[in-house]
Amino acid sequence: MAVTICTHPFNPYEVLQAYEATHLHALGAIGATSLFIGTMRDFNDGDHVKGMTLEHYPGMTEKQLDKILIEAQNQWALIDSLVVHRVGDIFPKEPIVLVAVWSSHRGDAFDASRFIMEALKSKAPFWKKELLLNEQERWVAKNSHGYQSS
Amino acid sequence: MAVTICTHPFNPYEVLQAYEATHLHALGAIGATSLFIGTMRDFNDGDHVKGMTLEHYPGMTEKQLDKILIEAQNQWALIDSLVVHRVGDIFPKEPIVLVAVWSSHRGDAFDASRFIMEALKSKAPFWKKELLLNEQERWVAKNSHGYQSS
Amino acid sequence: MSIKVHYFASLKESIGRSKDELIFTEPLTVYDVWQQANPDKDRPNQILAAVNMDYADWDNPVSDGDVVAFFPPVTGG
C-alpha cells in the first residue's frame, strides 16, 4: 500500500512496473489488476485550457489518501493498492492521478479502484486552478460525480 | 478500437504505451483511462495450478470481441478501446487479458471497461484447461460472476 | 447442401473429433445438425451453439455453406 505525491510529470506505466517489481511478492495470487489514470484535458467547461496548477495540503493529503486505501483494504479482498497524484504545474496530456488495485478476483479490483477514485475526488485536499488560453486563471469549483457521464 | 489475440506472453504496459503512441491522436481530449489486467493465478478451486492451455475459436473470438467493443462505444462516450487476449500455453503470473478504455470522463471509462470485461467473460469463445501439480488436467467449468467477490 | 461442424474444448475431447462435414437435402435446424452428426448422443447439457461465428439457438435454421459450432460455456479472461 503506498501513496505518492509527485511534483514532476510521471509515466504511470513505468511507475506500475517499478512498483510491481519491488512491492508485489505474492504475484501468483494476483488474478486481477484494475488501474485508473486521470490525465489533464485541454478543454473544460467549454473553454480551452492550456495548463493548471494543482495546490494541495501537504500532510492532510497523505493522511486522507492513506485512510481511503485502508478503508478499501477493509472492504474488499485486496492484495495491494497504490495512489500516485501530481501537484504543481501540469500541462494537457500529462497524468494527474494513478490508482492501482491488485486482487485475486476481478469484482474486488473493479469495486475498490472505483471507490478509491471517488473517495479521492471528494476527500483528498487538492485544488485545481486552470490557466485559459487568454491567460485568465480560474479555480475549478467542484468535482463532478463519477457515476454518470458528465 | 482494436482486438488482438496473442500466442506469446505480452507485457501490458509496453502494449499500452505502443498503442497510445500509434493510435491515440486526440490525447488532449482524454481525461480518463480505465485498464484491467487479468493474470494467471497459481491457485484455483482449492488446487495449485502450474499452467493452463487456452483454446479459442479463431474468427469467432475476434468477431465477438469486436461486437463487444462496438456495443461499448455505442453505450458510452468513449474515445478508444482495446482488448488483448492470450491463447495457448500460459503460466502463473502471466497476463491473460488486457482491457483498456479511453474517454473524456471517468464514469464512462469505469462503466465501459467493466462491461467489456464481463461481456468477454460470458461471450468470447475461450476455454481454459488447467494443469495441476500432479500432472492432472481439467477444464475450467464456468466463469464466475464479476460483480461480487468469489 | 453441405455444412461444416466444429467442436471445441471439453466437447471436442468427449466426442473425439474436432469437425464434421454434413451433406443434406432437407432444411435443418441447429439441433438437427447435432443429431445428424452425433446420432448416438443426446444433446449435451449446457452446450452452446454458434452459426457463422454468432451465437444461435438450437432451433435456428441453417443454410448451405453455414459453419455450425458446438462448445461448452466459455471461460476466457
Next chain:
Amino acid sequence: MSIKVHYFASLKESIGRSKDELIFTEPLTVYDVWQQANPDKDRPNQILAAVNMDYADWDNPVSDGDVVAFFPPVTGG
C-alpha cells in the same frame, strides 16, 4: 493556548493570507476560530474545515496546539 490556522486555494486568495496564529484563553469551536481570525467576514459558503488534517464539523471543539484548516471543495483527481 495557541492554534494555527491554514487557508487554501481560492479561499487563501480571497482572504489574502495563507495562515494565522490565534492565542486564546476560552474553549473554542472551529466556528469560533473562523470568527476570531476573520472578525469582519461571515462564514463563507461551502467552505470545509479540518482539525489536525481530518475533516471537522464547524461546532467541533479545538484544543491547544491544534492545527485548523479552511478550504473550498476539493477538486483533485
